Amino acid sequence: MSTLVIDTERFQQLRNEQGLDTVQSLASALGVDKGTASRVLNGKAAPGPRFISSVLTTFPVKFEDVFTIVSEPGERASIATAAKDAA
Numbered sequence: 001m002s003t004l005v006i007d008t009e010r011f012q013q014l015r016n017e018q019g020l021d022t023v024q025s026l027a028s029a030l031g032v033d034k035g036t037a038s039r040v041l042n043g044k045a046a047p048g049p050r051f052i053s054s055v056l057t058t059f060p061v062k063f064e065d066v067f068t069i070v071s072e073p074g075e076r077a078s079i080a081t082a083a084k085d086a087a
Contacts, residue, residue, distance in 0.1 A: 002071045004046050006055075011041075011066055014059045030054035 020026045027037040032051055039045035047055070047067065055066060 002069050004052075005043065005068050005070050006040060006047055007066055007068055008041065008043075011055075014061065014066070018059070029058055 015021065015026060018029070020029055023038050023041065024034050026041075027034040030037065030051065031054055036045070036048075036051060040047045040051055052063070052067065055061070056063060059066070
């Protein structure tokens, strides 16, 4: 079963560029709960639709720049690879 994870290194770069150095400031900028932001950043929860759309409208990025589909534990596939495999 596939799930979605955030590229924490790339996302941290984006946060630094925007001056969003705390989970609270990030959550406020995204319009999500602090607990939600924390769980997504720590990998304890997959990013949901609201989190994803907020990231894409808050930061100058494409979906595949920040999010990765994980199809098996420890195995990552980029969005482009996943789309290619599905075709």
